Amino acid sequence: MSVIAHQVAEVSKVPAPAGLRGSRCGDCAVTVYPADDACPRCGRATSPVALSAVGTLWTWTVQRFAPKSPPFVPPPEGFRPFALGYVELPEGVRVAAVLDTDDLGSIQIGMPLRIEPSNGVPHAIPIEEA
Numbered sequence: 001m002s003v004i005a006h007q008v009a010e011v012s013k014v015p016a017p018a019g020l021r022g023s024r025c026g027d028c029a030v031t032v033y034p035a036d037d038a039c040p041r042c043g044r045a046t047s048p049v050a051l052s053a054v055g056t057l058w059t060w061t062v063q064r065f066a067p068k069s070p071p072f073v074p075p076p077e078g079f080r081p082f083a084l085g086y087v088e089l090p091e092g093v094r095v096a097a098v099l100d101t102d103d104l105g106s107i108q109i110g111m112p113l114r115i116e117p118s119n120g121v122p123h124a125i126p127i128e129e130a
């Protein structure tokens, strides 16, 4: 079992809500998010697949200034710096997500996260380890 699969297994003991919808190639088994009708590796047809809702943080950064608007929609209370990262799922997919935490100092590569769909970029919520 890989380190990531082990970490995910440890934090996955509580049933997870539905995760993101991706696609998997029927020929070479490449899995992607967001879903695509054609495989990015071999071009053959893909099938929809439900991705794991729990993964680990692959890398991250902090957005310290408001992105160009549009497309960015600033919140009513005004812009505040926020973290963005890639969440690596057991399927081998890395998904860009906003990290839902106000404690930027607590973010660590490899930390377990629960990823949830949203209108736009998915959100990832830190999971407290037992």
Ligand SMILES: [Zn+2]
Binding pocket: 025, 026, 027, 028, 029, 030, 039, 040, 041, 042, 043, 044
């Ligand atoms: Zn393929």
